[in-house]
Each structure stands twice: as structure tokens, then as C-alpha cells.
Amino acid sequence: MSKKKGKKKKSPQKVSLKNFIEYVCLGCKIVEKVPKEVVEYFDMMDDGDTSIPPRFSCESCGAEMFPKTI
Numbered sequence: 698m699s700k701k702k703g704k705k706k707k708s709p710q711k712v713s714l715k716n717f718i719e720y721v722c723l724g725c726k727i728v729e730k731v732p733k734e735v736v737e738y739f740d741m742m743d744d745g746d747t748s749i750p751p752r753f754s755c756e757s758c759g760a761e762m763f764p765k766t767i
């Protein structure tokens with residue numbers, strides 16, 4: 698009698714199109730949607746401090762962009 702154990706593999710990250718973080722520009726108030734995984738990637742590059750979200754600079758005016766959803 699052999700029973701196979703169905704081990705469910707947990708996928709660490711489900712790729713969802715809804716996983717966007719809205720960044721708003723301080724200069725021109727443009728709102729840009731940045732994929733969460735991109736934000737997390739920059740977060741890891743940035744001293745590994747994940748409590749502080751990374752900042753991006755606006756492509757149209759060069760001002761700093763801050764996450765809207767915090």
C-alpha cells in the first residue's frame with residue numbers, strides 16, 4: 698500500500714496584475730503604477746530596509762515620487 702503524499706508547493710509570489718503600487722509625483726502630480734515586485738526589488742537594493750518604500754523620480758519632471766497607498 699503506497700500512498701503518495703500530495704505536497705502542495707507554495708508559490709512564493711503569485712504574479713498578479715493587480716499588484717501595483719501607485720506612486721504620485723510631488724512635482725506634476727502624475728500618478729504612476731509601479732509593479733510591486735519592482736518596488737520590492739528596489740527595496741532590497743536599498744540597504745535591505747523594507748519598512749521604507751523606495752522612491753522613484755518622475756520621468757516627466759524629475760521630482761520625487763512617493764507611494765500613494767501608505
Ligand SMILES: [Zn+2]
Nearest residue numbers: 722725755758
Ligand atoms: Zn513629475
